[in-house]
Amino acid sequence: MTRELLKGNEAIAEAAVRAGLDAYFGYPITPQTELLEYLARRMPELGRAFVQAESEVAAINMVYGAACTGKRVMTSSSGPGISLMQEGLSYLAGAELPAVVVDVMRGGPGLGNIAACQSDYFQVTRSAGHGDFRPLTLAPATIQEAIDLTGLAFDLAERYRMLVILLVDGNLGQMMEPAELPPFRQREPSLPEWALGGAEGRPPRIITSIYLQPEALERHNLALQAKLAAIAEREQRSSGMYLEDADLIVVAFGSAARVAQNAVEAARARGMAVGLFRPITLSPFPSRRLARLAPRARAFLVVEMNAGQMIEDVRLAVGERAPVRFYGRMGGVEMLPDEVVQAIEQTMHDTRVTKNGARRLDVEVRS
Known part of the structure; x- marks a missing residue:
């Protein structure tokens, strides 16, 4: 493998492809649009799914649906788009679905501007949606680290069945640096035991985030908190x-x-x-x-x-x-x-x- 001059957004996109990304759903917003544009070409080349949704709300719900099948799925956006995704992010967390979200931060609040900023910190560490949960959030400082952490994001999402956010800002998304891309991963074709894929020959599986009985929802929340505690113990970097x-x-x-x-x-x-x-x-x-x-x-x-x-x-x-x-x-x-x-x-x-x-x-x- 050799180092090559790579743009941040495109490097993250290619790293996701090589990590086994099966499906991408997104909507363009500066300064992350190059990531979406790159995958619009790259994913069909490999026979994988790419959908430019009609909005960020639609995109995150497509991520939810695809994640239910046990596939590796991802979306990307910037601050205003991540704000629109908040309900869907909470549903992903409540249903314990693995997914990767890339947030390329811009200036805010409101429409703000397209310059680099780090004002999404609260949005992607305190909750990323309503309810008692926190996503696992990774913050690279170089393009090489963004490449490496993209692969790690998918691994952690699957290991813990949870939402993982890769947090970069417009500087890192737009800049170019020498970096080395990993080889394509060889992944097992079998799906995880919890995934939906037809119920023939096995008991039906249910993926949901709704628990109408308070006691049941409390048990579910306690399990989620135990998972977050385990992550806090093992994954501090x-x-x-x-x-x-x-x-x-x-x-x-x-x-x-x-x-x-x-x-x-x-x-x-x-x-x-x-x-x-x-x-x-x-x-x-x-x-x-x-x-x-x-x-x-x-x-x-x-x-x-x-x-x-x-x-x-x-x-x-x-x-x-x-x-x-x-x-x-x-x-x-x-x-x-x-x-x-x-x-x-x-x-x-x-x-x-x-x-x-x-x-x-x-x-x-x-x-």
Whole structure:
């Protein structure tokens, strides 16, 4: 295998094809439309199903129907389209159906703009629909990682029979980088035992998310919560750099983590003991590893392309053991490494005397 120059949206689409994607249903919206356009050509070439639905509502319900057959299914959209899918996403979760959803984030709220942003964090980690559940959410920072996590998304969806969201932003969807695509997977033709495919010669199977008796629905919810607890125990993923001696730890995901990495490198060159912690699973959030770092760090700086959403999960993990500060840009405004370096310097200055027994300070740091 060789590395080639790949565009983010198209790389994710081809990675899904090679991971065994059987059916795709979607509706065009910038900045993810290239993903849909790529699959509109690629899926029929391989004799697989592609449908451009009349809306995002239709697309997610087509995903629901196809997922009932045990096939590998996917849709993709951006913030406004994901909002329209919320009911269907909840139905998928309630029926315990495996499916992959790609969210290529744009600026909001409302129609906003088509610039890169990270303001869908709450939407894809807190619920992605009504009811007591959370999806499993993966956040790559490079095109190579987006390729790798696309394959993992399908594996996790099938392993746990649940919704998995691949969360990228417009920068990653539109940019081009050298990356390596995996070979085509050879998959077993047999369907899982729960799937619908005709009841001849076996008892009928029922897939549903409706439980009219409260006691029955409570039992179902308890089972779902047990599954989420198992996922939180097994599937927390993160990466880091310069964490061993860091007085200040910058926490960022996706494209913001790329900017933060450059800022951390620049700060280290100036003699500052700064590290970078990058969550890869946003749900479940990698709180165990972050909590272990909290007693050793003087402070944490959360860097996001939004008004501060992931910061809530960082605060829950860190607790009262260190101050947690925030730096962010909104509306698709691109942040620069120099801005983050300034926020690092300000945070280190403000927290220099709070190493031991630090109280949390919630003052925002902005340029």
